[in-house]
Amino acid sequence: MTTCDVVVVGGGPAGLCAALAASEHGATVCIVDRQDRLGGQLVKQTHKFFGSKDELAGTRGFEIARILSERLARLENVTVLLEATALGYYPDNVLAVEHEGLFKKIRTSSLIVSTGASERMLPFPNNDLPGVYGAGAAQTLMNLHGVRPGDTVLMVGAGNIGLIVSYQLRQAGVNVAAVVEAAPVIGGYAVHASKIRRIGIPVLTRHSVKEVLGRETVEGAVIWQLDASWQGLPGTERRVPCDVVCLATGLTPLVELLWQAGCRMKRVPELGGHVPVTGEDMQTTVPGVFVAGDAAGVEEASAAMLTGRLAGLGAVHGLGLCPEYERLSKEARRNLASLRTGPTSDKVRAGLKKLEEVLQ
Amino acid sequence: MTLAETGIPSAEQVKSCYPPAEVRGRGPVAVFECFQRIPCDPCYWACPRGAVLEFQDINDLPRVDWARCNGCGLCVARCPGLAVFVVDETYAPGEGLLKLPHEFYPLPAEGEVVDALDRGGSRVGEARVVRVVGKRRGDTPVVWIAVDKSLLRDVRAIAIRPRAVRPRDGGESRV
Numbered sequence: 001m002t003t004c005d006v007v008v009v010g011g012g013p014a015g016l017c018a019a020l021a022a023s024e025h026g027a028t029v030c031i032v033d034r035q036d037r038l039g040g041q042l043v044k045q046t047h048k049f050f051g052s053k054d055e056l057a058g059t060r061g062f063e064i065a066r067i068l069s070e071r072l073a074r075l076e077n078v079t080v081l082l083e084a085t086a087l088g089y090y091p092d093n094v095l096a097v098e099h100e101g102l103f104k105k106i107r108t109s110s111l112i113v114s115t116g117a118s119e120r121m122l123p124f125p126n127n128d129l130p131g132v133y134g135a136g137a138a139q140t141l142m143n144l145h146g147v148r149p150g151d152t153v154l155m156v157g158a159g160n161i162g163l164i165v166s167y168q169l170r171q172a173g174v175n176v177a178a179v180v181e182a183a184p185v186i187g188g189y190a191v192h193a194s195k196i197r198r199i200g201i202p203v204l205t206r207h208s209v210k211e212v213l214g215r216e217t218v219e220g221a222v223i224w225q226l227d228a229s230w231q232g233l234p235g236t237e238r239r240v241p242c243d244v245v246c247l248a249t250g251l252t253p254l255v256e257l258l259w260q261a262g263c264r265m266k267r268v269p270e271l272g273g274h275v276p277v278t279g280e281d282m283q284t285t286v287p288g289v290f291v292a293g294d295a296a297g298v299e300e301a302s303a304a305m306l307t308g309r310l311a312g313l314g315a316v317h318g319l320g321l322c323p324e325y326e327r328l329s330k331e332a333r334r335n336l337a338s339l340r341t342g343p344t345s346d347k348v349r350a351g352l353k354k355l356e357e358v359l360q
Numbered sequence: 361m362t363l364a365e366t367g368i369p370s371a372e373q374v375k376s377c378y379p380p381a382e383v384r385g386r387g388p389v390a391v392f393e394c395f396q397r398i399p400c401d402p403c404y405w406a407c408p409r410g411a412v413l414e415f416q417d418i419n420d421l422p423r424v425d426w427a428r429c430n431g432c433g434l435c436v437a438r439c440p441g442l443a444v445f446v447v448d449e450t451y452a453p454g455e456g457l458l459k460l461p462h463e464f465y466p467l468p469a470e471g472e473v474v475d476a477l478d479r480g481g482s483r484v485g486e487a488r489v490v491r492v493v494g495k496r497r498g499d500t501p502v503v504w505i506a507v508d509k510s511l512l513r514d515v516r517a518i519a520i521r522p523r524a525v526r527p528r529d530g531g532e533s534r535v
Contacts, residue, residue, distance in 0.1 A: 186367055
Protein backbone atom coordinates (compact mmCIF):
# COMPACT_ATOMS: atom_id res chain seq x y z
CA MET A 1 0.00 0.00 0.00
CA THR A 2 1.34 3.41 -0.99
CA THR A 3 -0.13 6.68 0.18
CA CYS A 4 -0.44 10.03 -1.55
CA ASP A 5 -2.57 13.17 -1.31
CA VAL A 6 -4.12 13.11 -4.76
CA VAL A 7 -4.52 10.33 -7.32
CA VAL A 8 -5.36 11.34 -10.88
CA VAL A 9 -6.80 8.62 -13.10
CA GLY A 10 -6.14 9.48 -16.74
CA GLY A 11 -3.22 11.64 -17.91
CA GLY A 12 -4.86 13.53 -20.78
CA PRO A 13 -5.25 17.32 -20.91
CA ALA A 14 -7.63 17.36 -17.91
CA GLY A 15 -5.58 14.97 -15.79
CA LEU A 16 -2.28 16.69 -16.54
CA CYS A 17 -3.69 20.10 -15.59
CA ALA A 18 -5.30 18.63 -12.47
CA ALA A 19 -1.99 17.05 -11.44
CA LEU A 20 -0.13 20.31 -12.11
CA ALA A 21 -2.54 22.39 -10.06
CA ALA A 22 -2.39 19.92 -7.15
CA SER A 23 1.36 19.33 -7.17
CA GLU A 24 2.20 23.02 -7.50
CA HIS A 25 0.47 23.48 -4.16
CA GLY A 26 2.66 20.89 -2.50
CA ALA A 27 0.38 17.86 -2.64
CA THR A 28 1.90 14.48 -3.41
CA VAL A 29 0.29 13.36 -6.64
CA CYS A 30 0.13 10.02 -8.42
CA ILE A 31 -1.07 9.82 -12.04
CA VAL A 32 -2.42 6.50 -13.23
CA ASP A 33 -2.68 6.07 -17.02
CA ARG A 34 -3.33 3.02 -19.12
CA GLN A 35 -1.17 4.16 -22.04
CA ASP A 36 2.61 4.00 -22.30
CA ARG A 37 2.94 7.79 -22.30
CA LEU A 38 1.13 10.79 -20.86
CA GLY A 39 -1.07 13.11 -22.92
CA GLY A 40 -4.22 11.11 -23.61
CA GLN A 41 -5.69 12.01 -26.98
CA LEU A 42 -3.35 15.01 -27.27
CA VAL A 43 -0.46 12.82 -28.40
CA LYS A 44 -2.02 12.24 -31.82
CA GLN A 45 -3.49 15.70 -32.38
CA THR A 46 -1.27 17.23 -35.05
CA HIS A 47 -3.46 20.29 -35.61
CA LYS A 48 -3.24 23.58 -33.77
CA PHE A 49 -5.66 24.09 -30.93
CA PHE A 50 -8.16 26.88 -30.43
CA GLY A 51 -8.92 28.44 -27.08
CA SER A 52 -6.98 31.05 -25.18
CA LYS A 53 -3.30 31.78 -24.74
CA ASP A 54 -3.28 30.37 -21.18
CA GLU A 55 -4.46 27.02 -22.53
CA LEU A 56 -1.74 27.11 -25.20
CA ALA A 57 -4.00 28.10 -28.11
CA GLY A 58 -2.26 27.99 -31.47
CA THR A 59 -0.06 25.09 -30.30
CA ARG A 60 -0.38 21.64 -31.86
CA GLY A 61 -2.01 19.08 -29.58
CA PHE A 62 0.99 16.77 -29.26
CA GLU A 63 3.15 19.76 -28.35
CA ILE A 64 0.67 20.65 -25.59
CA ALA A 65 1.10 17.11 -24.23
CA ARG A 66 4.87 17.56 -24.28
CA ILE A 67 4.76 21.00 -22.60
CA LEU A 68 2.43 19.84 -19.81
CA SER A 69 4.42 16.63 -19.24
CA GLU A 70 7.65 18.62 -19.00
CA ARG A 71 6.12 20.96 -16.45
CA LEU A 72 5.10 17.94 -14.39
CA ALA A 73 8.50 16.29 -14.71
CA ARG A 74 10.06 19.30 -12.97
CA LEU A 75 7.97 18.67 -9.87
CA GLU A 76 9.38 16.19 -7.37
CA ASN A 77 6.12 15.31 -5.65
CA VAL A 78 4.57 13.65 -8.73
CA THR A 79 4.76 9.95 -9.54
CA VAL A 80 3.40 8.45 -12.74
CA LEU A 81 2.20 4.87 -13.24
CA LEU A 82 2.00 4.13 -16.96
CA GLU A 83 0.34 1.12 -18.54
CA ALA A 84 -1.69 0.93 -15.36
CA THR A 85 -5.42 0.33 -15.00
CA ALA A 86 -7.54 1.73 -12.20
CA LEU A 87 -9.80 -1.09 -11.03
CA GLY A 88 -11.93 0.37 -8.28
CA TYR A 89 -12.17 2.99 -5.55
CA TYR A 90 -13.30 1.91 -2.12
CA PRO A 91 -14.85 3.63 0.89
CA ASP A 92 -11.59 3.49 2.85
CA ASN A 93 -10.14 5.85 0.19
CA VAL A 94 -8.14 3.15 -1.49
CA LEU A 95 -7.74 2.98 -5.26
CA ALA A 96 -6.96 -0.47 -6.63
CA VAL A 97 -4.65 -0.47 -9.64
CA GLU A 98 -3.24 -3.15 -11.92
CA HIS A 99 0.35 -2.25 -12.80
CA GLU A 100 3.22 -4.38 -14.11
CA GLY A 101 1.17 -7.50 -13.50
CA LEU A 102 0.62 -6.63 -9.84
CA PHE A 103 -2.48 -5.66 -7.90
CA LYS A 104 -1.54 -2.42 -6.16
CA LYS A 105 -3.36 -0.32 -3.61
CA ILE A 106 -2.99 3.43 -3.25
CA ARG A 107 -4.50 5.21 -0.28
CA THR A 108 -5.38 8.78 -1.19
CA SER A 109 -7.14 11.79 0.28
CA SER A 110 -8.57 12.90 -3.08
CA LEU A 111 -9.33 11.10 -6.30
CA ILE A 112 -9.57 12.95 -9.60
CA VAL A 113 -11.21 10.97 -12.38
CA SER A 114 -10.18 12.28 -15.81
CA THR A 115 -10.76 9.17 -17.87
CA GLY A 116 -12.01 10.93 -20.99
CA ALA A 117 -14.58 9.55 -23.38
CA SER A 118 -14.99 6.71 -25.85
CA GLU A 119 -16.15 6.74 -29.47
CA ARG A 120 -19.70 5.77 -30.29
CA MET A 121 -20.55 2.93 -32.62
CA LEU A 122 -23.22 3.18 -35.30
CA PRO A 123 -25.52 0.30 -36.23
CA PHE A 124 -25.53 -0.67 -39.92
CA PRO A 125 -25.02 -3.92 -41.85
CA ASN A 126 -21.38 -5.04 -41.87
CA ASN A 127 -20.24 -2.58 -39.23
CA ASP A 128 -18.03 -5.35 -37.87
CA LEU A 129 -15.96 -5.76 -41.04
CA PRO A 130 -12.24 -5.07 -40.76
CA GLY A 131 -11.78 -1.58 -42.19
CA VAL A 132 -14.57 -0.02 -40.16
CA TYR A 133 -12.76 2.16 -37.65
CA GLY A 134 -13.52 4.73 -35.03
CA ALA A 135 -12.08 7.95 -36.46
CA GLY A 136 -9.88 8.22 -33.38
CA ALA A 137 -8.48 4.76 -34.02
CA ALA A 138 -7.56 5.67 -37.60
CA GLN A 139 -5.93 8.82 -36.21
CA THR A 140 -3.93 6.77 -33.70
CA LEU A 141 -2.77 4.42 -36.45
CA MET A 142 -1.43 7.16 -38.70
CA ASN A 143 -0.31 9.88 -36.30
CA LEU A 144 1.10 7.72 -33.51
CA HIS A 145 2.20 4.57 -35.30
CA GLY A 146 2.83 5.91 -38.81
CA VAL A 147 0.46 3.41 -40.43
CA ARG A 148 -1.96 4.40 -43.19
CA PRO A 149 -5.37 2.89 -42.39
CA GLY A 150 -6.09 2.36 -46.11
CA ASP A 151 -6.25 4.07 -49.47
CA THR A 152 -9.72 5.64 -49.56
CA VAL A 153 -11.85 6.57 -46.57
CA LEU A 154 -15.52 7.34 -46.14
CA MET A 155 -15.88 9.53 -43.04
CA VAL A 156 -19.18 9.32 -41.15
CA GLY A 157 -19.83 12.44 -39.07
CA ALA A 158 -18.91 16.09 -39.63
CA GLY A 159 -18.23 17.09 -36.06
CA ASN A 160 -14.76 18.40 -35.24
CA ILE A 161 -13.29 14.89 -35.01
CA GLY A 162 -14.65 13.85 -38.41
CA LEU A 163 -13.42 17.06 -40.04
CA ILE A 164 -10.00 17.07 -38.38
CA VAL A 165 -9.29 13.40 -39.03
CA SER A 166 -10.36 13.83 -42.68
CA TYR A 167 -7.82 16.63 -43.01
CA GLN A 168 -5.11 14.58 -41.32
CA LEU A 169 -5.88 11.57 -43.54
CA ARG A 170 -5.25 13.77 -46.56
CA GLN A 171 -2.04 15.02 -44.96
CA ALA A 172 -0.99 11.36 -44.71
CA GLY A 173 -1.72 10.89 -48.40
CA VAL A 174 -5.00 9.00 -47.94
CA ASN A 175 -8.00 9.86 -50.15
CA VAL A 176 -11.19 10.88 -48.42
CA ALA A 177 -14.14 10.06 -50.69
CA ALA A 178 -16.62 12.12 -48.69
CA VAL A 179 -17.72 13.15 -45.24
CA VAL A 180 -21.37 12.26 -44.60
CA GLU A 181 -23.32 13.96 -41.82
CA ALA A 182 -26.82 12.95 -40.75
CA ALA A 183 -27.67 16.40 -39.40
CA PRO A 184 -28.76 19.22 -41.74
CA VAL A 185 -25.69 21.25 -40.76
CA ILE A 186 -22.00 20.59 -40.11
CA GLY A 187 -21.45 20.10 -36.39
CA GLY A 188 -17.74 20.97 -36.26
CA TYR A 189 -16.14 24.37 -36.54
CA ALA A 190 -16.68 26.11 -39.89
CA VAL A 191 -12.93 26.70 -40.29
CA HIS A 192 -12.25 22.95 -40.08
CA ALA A 193 -14.95 22.32 -42.69
CA SER A 194 -13.56 25.03 -44.99
CA LYS A 195 -10.07 23.51 -44.69
CA ILE A 196 -11.24 20.18 -46.14
CA ARG A 197 -13.61 21.68 -48.70
CA ARG A 198 -10.87 23.70 -50.38
CA ILE A 199 -8.73 20.58 -50.83
CA GLY A 200 -11.65 18.93 -52.58
CA ILE A 201 -13.26 16.73 -49.92
CA PRO A 202 -17.07 16.79 -50.29
CA VAL A 203 -19.26 17.17 -47.21
CA LEU A 204 -22.77 15.74 -47.59
CA THR A 205 -25.20 16.85 -44.91
CA ARG A 206 -28.44 14.91 -44.34
CA HIS A 207 -26.60 11.81 -45.51
CA SER A 208 -25.59 8.67 -43.71
CA VAL A 209 -24.10 5.27 -44.35
CA LYS A 210 -26.72 2.64 -45.18
CA GLU A 211 -24.44 -0.37 -45.29
CA VAL A 212 -20.86 -1.39 -45.81
CA LEU A 213 -20.00 -3.78 -48.64
CA GLY A 214 -17.44 -6.55 -48.60
CA ARG A 215 -16.85 -10.13 -47.48
CA GLU A 216 -13.51 -10.19 -45.67
CA THR A 217 -12.77 -6.47 -45.48
CA VAL A 218 -14.44 -3.22 -46.50
CA GLU A 219 -14.80 -3.03 -50.29
CA GLY A 220 -17.17 -0.08 -50.45
CA ALA A 221 -20.08 1.59 -48.74
CA VAL A 222 -23.61 2.60 -49.67
CA ILE A 223 -24.66 6.05 -48.53
CA TRP A 224 -28.10 7.57 -48.74
CA GLN A 225 -29.94 10.78 -48.08
CA LEU A 226 -31.98 11.24 -44.90
CA ASP A 227 -35.37 12.91 -44.66
CA ALA A 228 -36.38 15.51 -42.09
CA SER A 229 -37.03 12.77 -39.51
CA TRP A 230 -33.57 11.28 -40.07
CA GLN A 231 -34.88 8.26 -42.01
CA GLY A 232 -33.06 6.98 -45.09
CA LEU A 233 -34.76 7.83 -48.40
CA PRO A 234 -35.07 4.76 -50.66
CA GLY A 235 -33.90 5.58 -54.17
CA THR A 236 -31.14 7.95 -53.03
CA GLU A 237 -28.56 5.21 -52.45
CA ARG A 238 -25.11 5.76 -53.88
CA ARG A 239 -22.18 3.40 -53.86
CA VAL A 240 -18.90 4.87 -52.59
CA PRO A 241 -15.75 2.92 -53.44
CA CYS A 242 -13.58 2.82 -50.30
CA ASP A 243 -11.55 0.40 -48.21
CA VAL A 244 -12.01 2.21 -44.89
CA VAL A 245 -15.07 3.61 -43.15
CA CYS A 246 -14.35 5.91 -40.20
CA LEU A 247 -17.02 6.60 -37.61
CA ALA A 248 -16.92 10.03 -35.99
CA THR A 249 -20.41 9.97 -34.55
CA GLY A 250 -19.80 11.32 -31.12
CA LEU A 251 -18.24 10.50 -27.78
CA THR A 252 -19.58 9.10 -24.53
CA PRO A 253 -17.95 9.92 -21.17
CA LEU A 254 -15.98 7.04 -19.62
CA VAL A 255 -17.47 7.02 -16.14
CA GLU A 256 -17.35 3.40 -14.90
CA LEU A 257 -15.02 4.30 -12.03
CA LEU A 258 -17.41 7.05 -10.90
CA TRP A 259 -20.39 4.69 -10.96
CA GLN A 260 -18.39 2.15 -8.98
CA ALA A 261 -17.25 4.76 -6.46
CA GLY A 262 -20.91 5.51 -5.76
CA CYS A 263 -21.14 8.99 -7.30
CA ARG A 264 -24.59 10.25 -8.14
CA MET A 265 -24.94 10.13 -11.92
CA LYS A 266 -27.30 11.78 -14.35
CA ARG A 267 -27.91 11.13 -18.00
CA VAL A 268 -27.41 14.39 -19.89
CA PRO A 269 -27.51 13.82 -23.67
CA GLU A 270 -26.00 17.28 -24.30
CA LEU A 271 -22.88 16.17 -22.40
CA GLY A 272 -22.65 12.82 -24.17
CA GLY A 273 -24.40 10.42 -21.76
CA HIS A 274 -24.18 9.68 -18.05
CA VAL A 275 -22.05 12.15 -16.12
CA PRO A 276 -21.52 12.66 -12.38
CA VAL A 277 -23.43 15.38 -10.60
CA THR A 278 -20.86 17.97 -9.45
CA GLY A 279 -20.55 21.30 -7.76
CA GLU A 280 -18.65 24.11 -9.46
CA ASP A 281 -15.44 22.81 -7.83
CA MET A 282 -15.85 19.61 -9.93
CA GLN A 283 -16.40 17.55 -6.77
CA THR A 284 -18.87 14.70 -7.16
CA THR A 285 -21.45 13.68 -4.53
CA VAL A 286 -18.78 11.43 -2.97
CA PRO A 287 -16.60 13.76 -0.87
CA GLY A 288 -13.02 13.82 -2.09
CA VAL A 289 -13.87 12.39 -5.51
CA PHE A 290 -13.51 14.91 -8.34
CA VAL A 291 -14.07 14.66 -12.07
CA ALA A 292 -12.45 16.60 -14.93
CA GLY A 293 -12.40 16.71 -18.70
CA ASP A 294 -14.65 14.67 -20.98
CA ALA A 295 -15.61 12.31 -18.14
CA ALA A 296 -17.53 15.29 -16.73
CA GLY A 297 -19.18 15.97 -20.10
CA VAL A 298 -17.77 15.95 -23.63
CA GLU A 299 -16.17 19.28 -24.58
CA GLU A 300 -13.07 20.70 -26.25
CA ALA A 301 -9.56 20.11 -24.88
CA SER A 302 -9.19 23.72 -23.72
CA ALA A 303 -12.25 23.28 -21.48
CA ALA A 304 -10.83 19.96 -20.26
CA MET A 305 -7.64 21.72 -19.21
CA LEU A 306 -9.63 24.21 -17.16
CA THR A 307 -11.93 21.66 -15.50
CA GLY A 308 -8.75 19.74 -14.71
CA ARG A 309 -7.24 22.79 -13.07
CA LEU A 310 -10.45 23.34 -11.09
CA ALA A 311 -10.49 19.73 -9.88
CA GLY A 312 -6.82 19.93 -8.92
CA LEU A 313 -7.38 23.17 -7.01
CA GLY A 314 -10.49 21.71 -5.37
CA ALA A 315 -8.57 18.66 -4.24
CA VAL A 316 -5.73 20.64 -2.60
CA HIS A 317 -8.22 23.07 -1.10
CA GLY A 318 -9.86 20.10 0.61
CA LEU A 319 -6.44 19.23 2.04
CA GLY A 320 -5.89 22.77 3.35
CA LEU A 321 -3.00 23.31 0.93
CA CYS A 322 -4.46 26.11 -1.15
CA PRO A 323 -4.72 29.42 0.76
CA GLU A 324 -5.51 31.29 -2.46
CA TYR A 325 -8.24 28.89 -3.51
CA GLU A 326 -10.97 31.52 -3.81
CA ARG A 327 -9.00 33.72 -6.19
CA LEU A 328 -7.47 30.92 -8.28
CA SER A 329 -10.65 28.92 -8.68
CA LYS A 330 -12.64 32.03 -9.51
CA GLU A 331 -10.16 32.91 -12.23
CA ALA A 332 -10.32 29.39 -13.72
CA ARG A 333 -14.11 29.43 -13.61
CA ARG A 334 -14.16 32.81 -15.33
CA ASN A 335 -11.87 31.55 -18.11
CA LEU A 336 -13.98 28.43 -18.48
CA ALA A 337 -17.19 30.46 -18.66
CA SER A 338 -15.71 32.70 -21.35
CA LEU A 339 -14.72 29.66 -23.47
CA ARG A 340 -18.29 28.47 -23.18
CA THR A 341 -20.08 31.71 -24.06
CA GLY A 342 -20.08 31.25 -27.85
CA PRO A 343 -22.75 29.64 -30.03
CA THR A 344 -20.62 26.49 -30.47
CA SER A 345 -21.08 25.83 -26.73
CA ASP A 346 -24.88 26.09 -26.73
CA LYS A 347 -25.25 22.36 -26.16
CA VAL A 348 -22.68 22.23 -23.37
CA ARG A 349 -24.33 25.15 -21.58
CA ALA A 350 -27.74 23.49 -21.84
CA GLY A 351 -26.29 20.25 -20.46
CA LEU A 352 -24.55 21.97 -17.56
CA LYS A 353 -27.78 23.77 -16.68
CA LYS A 354 -29.54 20.41 -16.39
CA LEU A 355 -26.79 19.21 -14.05
CA GLU A 356 -27.07 22.32 -11.89
CA GLU A 357 -30.81 21.81 -11.55
CA VAL A 358 -30.18 18.42 -9.93
CA LEU A 359 -28.46 20.05 -7.00
CA GLN A 360 -31.13 22.71 -6.44
CA MET B 361 -26.70 26.98 -49.09
CA THR B 362 -24.94 28.38 -46.04
CA LEU B 363 -21.47 27.98 -44.58
CA ALA B 364 -22.92 25.65 -41.91
CA GLU B 365 -24.37 23.38 -44.59
CA THR B 366 -21.45 23.32 -47.01
CA GLY B 367 -18.31 24.45 -45.23
CA ILE B 368 -17.91 27.10 -47.93
CA PRO B 369 -18.49 30.75 -47.02
CA SER B 370 -21.20 32.51 -49.02
CA ALA B 371 -20.39 35.25 -51.54
CA GLU B 372 -21.74 37.83 -49.05
CA GLN B 373 -19.49 36.51 -46.29
CA VAL B 374 -16.44 36.60 -48.56
CA LYS B 375 -17.30 40.15 -49.58
CA SER B 376 -17.85 41.25 -45.97
CA CYS B 377 -14.30 40.39 -44.89
CA TYR B 378 -12.52 41.50 -48.06
CA PRO B 379 -10.50 44.69 -47.61
CA PRO B 380 -11.82 47.70 -49.54
CA ALA B 381 -10.26 48.57 -52.91
CA GLU B 382 -8.27 51.53 -51.61
CA VAL B 383 -6.64 49.32 -48.97
CA ARG B 384 -5.83 46.62 -51.53
CA GLY B 385 -4.36 49.25 -53.80
CA ARG B 386 -1.73 50.13 -51.16
CA GLY B 387 -0.04 46.71 -51.04
CA PRO B 388 -0.32 43.33 -49.29
CA VAL B 389 -3.11 43.02 -46.75
CA ALA B 390 -4.57 40.19 -44.62
CA VAL B 391 -8.02 38.73 -45.29
CA PHE B 392 -9.67 37.04 -42.29
CA GLU B 393 -12.17 34.44 -43.48
CA CYS B 394 -13.37 33.82 -39.94
CA PHE B 395 -17.17 33.80 -39.80
CA GLN B 396 -18.13 31.76 -36.75
CA ARG B 397 -17.83 32.81 -33.14
CA ILE B 398 -15.54 30.23 -31.53
CA PRO B 399 -13.26 30.62 -28.50
CA CYS B 400 -9.99 31.49 -30.23
CA ASP B 401 -7.64 34.46 -30.23
CA PRO B 402 -4.09 33.60 -31.44
CA CYS B 403 -4.37 36.11 -34.33
CA TYR B 404 -4.56 38.92 -31.81
CA TRP B 405 -1.32 37.77 -30.18
CA ALA B 406 0.33 37.04 -33.54
CA CYS B 407 0.26 40.59 -34.90
CA PRO B 408 3.28 42.67 -33.86
CA ARG B 409 1.68 45.81 -35.33
CA GLY B 410 -1.56 45.67 -33.39
CA ALA B 411 -3.59 45.40 -36.60
CA VAL B 412 -5.86 42.77 -35.06
CA LEU B 413 -7.87 44.70 -32.52
CA GLU B 414 -8.07 43.45 -28.95
CA PHE B 415 -10.88 40.97 -28.24
CA GLN B 416 -13.56 41.95 -25.72
CA ASP B 417 -14.70 38.32 -25.62
CA ILE B 418 -12.57 35.37 -26.72
CA ASN B 419 -15.42 34.32 -29.03
CA ASP B 420 -15.30 37.62 -30.94
CA LEU B 421 -14.56 37.57 -34.66
CA PRO B 422 -11.26 39.32 -35.42
CA ARG B 423 -11.50 42.98 -36.40
CA VAL B 424 -8.67 44.42 -38.44
CA ASP B 425 -7.27 47.94 -38.53
CA TRP B 426 -6.27 47.99 -42.19
CA ALA B 427 -4.06 51.02 -41.65
CA ARG B 428 -1.75 48.96 -39.44
CA CYS B 429 -1.68 45.79 -41.56
CA ASN B 430 1.32 45.44 -43.87
CA GLY B 431 0.41 41.95 -45.06
CA CYS B 432 3.45 40.31 -43.41
CA GLY B 433 1.55 37.05 -43.01
CA LEU B 434 2.53 36.18 -39.43
CA CYS B 435 -1.17 35.71 -38.65
CA VAL B 436 -1.50 33.36 -41.65
CA ALA B 437 0.94 30.98 -40.00
CA ARG B 438 -0.56 31.33 -36.52
CA CYS B 439 -4.31 30.98 -37.16
CA PRO B 440 -5.31 27.49 -35.91
CA GLY B 441 -8.24 27.52 -38.33
CA LEU B 442 -6.02 28.29 -41.35
CA ALA B 443 -8.55 31.01 -42.12
CA VAL B 444 -6.23 33.96 -42.85
CA PHE B 445 -4.78 34.81 -46.25
CA VAL B 446 -2.81 37.76 -47.61
CA VAL B 447 -3.66 39.32 -50.95
CA ASP B 448 -1.42 41.75 -52.80
CA GLU B 449 -2.87 43.42 -55.87
CA THR B 450 0.25 45.54 -56.36
CA TYR B 451 2.59 42.59 -56.99
CA ALA B 452 2.98 42.86 -60.76
CA PRO B 453 0.99 44.13 -63.74
CA GLY B 454 -1.90 41.71 -64.24
CA GLU B 455 -0.59 39.42 -61.51
CA GLY B 456 -1.44 39.32 -57.84
CA LEU B 457 0.37 37.67 -54.94
CA LEU B 458 -1.43 35.40 -52.51
CA LYS B 459 0.02 34.03 -49.25
CA LEU B 460 -1.80 30.93 -48.07
CA PRO B 461 -1.32 28.31 -45.33
CA HIS B 462 -0.35 24.93 -46.73
CA GLU B 463 0.21 21.96 -44.41
CA PHE B 464 0.96 19.22 -46.92
CA TYR B 465 4.28 17.58 -47.63
CA PRO B 466 6.19 17.60 -49.84
CA LEU B 467 6.14 21.38 -50.02
CA PRO B 468 6.14 22.90 -53.49
CA ALA B 469 9.41 24.26 -54.83
CA GLU B 470 9.92 27.93 -55.57
CA GLY B 471 9.16 28.52 -59.22
CA GLU B 472 6.96 25.42 -59.48
CA VAL B 473 3.65 25.77 -61.33
CA VAL B 474 0.73 24.37 -59.31
CA ASP B 475 -3.03 24.11 -59.69
CA ALA B 476 -4.98 26.93 -58.06
CA LEU B 477 -8.12 25.77 -56.20
CA ASP B 478 -11.10 27.75 -54.98
CA ARG B 479 -12.94 27.41 -51.64
CA GLY B 480 -14.77 24.32 -52.92
CA GLY B 481 -11.59 22.61 -54.12
CA SER B 482 -12.28 23.21 -57.82
CA ARG B 483 -9.40 24.08 -60.08
CA VAL B 484 -9.83 27.65 -61.29
CA GLY B 485 -6.43 28.26 -62.84
CA GLU B 486 -2.74 27.87 -62.26
CA ALA B 487 -0.30 29.58 -59.96
CA ARG B 488 3.46 30.02 -59.74
CA VAL B 489 5.08 29.43 -56.37
CA VAL B 490 7.14 32.47 -55.45
CA ARG B 491 8.30 31.60 -51.93
CA VAL B 492 7.71 29.06 -49.19
CA VAL B 493 8.04 30.42 -45.64
CA GLY B 494 8.05 28.49 -42.36
CA LYS B 495 9.62 25.15 -43.24
CA ARG B 496 10.55 24.36 -39.64
CA ARG B 497 8.85 21.25 -38.29
CA GLY B 498 5.59 22.16 -36.59
CA ASP B 499 5.21 25.52 -38.30
CA THR B 500 2.35 26.08 -40.70
CA PRO B 501 4.16 26.70 -43.99
CA VAL B 502 2.96 29.78 -45.85
CA VAL B 503 3.18 29.48 -49.61
CA TRP B 504 3.38 32.65 -51.68
CA ILE B 505 1.87 32.23 -55.12
CA ALA B 506 1.51 34.55 -58.09
CA VAL B 507 -1.87 34.25 -59.78
CA ASP B 508 -3.85 36.16 -62.37
CA LYS B 509 -5.17 39.23 -60.56
CA SER B 510 -8.76 38.23 -61.34
CA LEU B 511 -8.31 35.06 -59.25
CA LEU B 512 -6.94 36.68 -56.06
CA ARG B 513 -10.33 36.72 -54.38
CA ASP B 514 -11.19 33.10 -55.22
CA VAL B 515 -8.04 31.01 -54.94
CA ARG B 516 -7.62 29.59 -51.43
CA ALA B 517 -5.60 26.40 -51.90
CA ILE B 518 -3.08 24.81 -54.21
CA ALA B 519 -2.55 21.29 -55.48
CA ILE B 520 0.86 20.10 -56.55
CA ARG B 521 0.90 18.48 -59.98
CA PRO B 522 2.24 14.94 -60.28
CA ARG B 523 5.99 15.00 -60.72
CA ALA B 524 8.07 12.23 -62.20
CA VAL B 525 10.92 12.79 -59.76
CA ARG B 526 10.08 14.68 -56.62
CA PRO B 527 12.90 16.75 -55.14
CA ARG B 528 13.39 16.33 -51.42
CA ASP B 529 12.35 19.18 -49.14
CA GLY B 530 15.70 20.02 -47.62
CA GLY B 531 15.75 17.33 -44.92
CA GLU B 532 12.16 18.03 -43.95
CA SER B 533 10.61 15.27 -41.86
CA ARG B 534 6.98 14.40 -42.41
CA VAL B 535 4.44 15.55 -39.87
